[in-house]
Amino acid sequence: DVQLVESGGGLVKPGGSLRLSCTASGFPFNFYNMNWVRQTPEKGLEWVSSISSTSTYIYYADSVKGRFTISRDNAKNSLSLQMESLRAEDTAVYYCVRDREELLDQWGQGVLVTVSS
């Protein structure tokens, strides 16, 4: 079975940093593009960032560009999101999501990030 398990969430002060990780299993991780998608009650589902299977192509939403960095380690079946200069509006549940030919077909359970003083 496909499994995506996020970790690294928590409470951080505005301006602080946090690193999210996602460990994948049950599929050939190195063949798939991967994404981070976040969700809040106010704004709903928001795509955050994407990385291609070989890390050649990387994309960010305008709302996080310059502050967040996506990366992956195919040898460890892991995906990461380094978040810097965090703001209150970054508070959300962050999902690690597999991209199957442009479809967001497998989602992790999500990890909560709270930015508050």
Next chain:
Amino acid sequence: DFVMTQSPESLAVSLGERATINCKSSQSVLHSSNNKNYLAWYQQKSGQPPKLLIYWASTRESGVPDRFSGSGSGTDFTLTINSLQAEDVAVYYCQQYFSTPMYTFGQGTKLEIK
């Protein structure tokens, strides 16, 4: 930028009846190269992540019951749930993947049992 607008925001339907959810895109998601609509539907039950239900506007994901169906083209789409079951209570989202990877989701429609 794509804006996806769903209606209604919430609806209550009796068990065994039909539920209909609409989604309107600010731009066409029909790609002329393959005549496919880059529109997906997701179901999110309480406390769970979204689950892919339908893609290409009308193709059911493997394992999705055939009471779920999608229709529409261009900018206007519909998710229909026939013979509503109790386990269908969820929030449903449409999503465009025409501008991959800049995915855009609708705001969600909450489906409850009347």
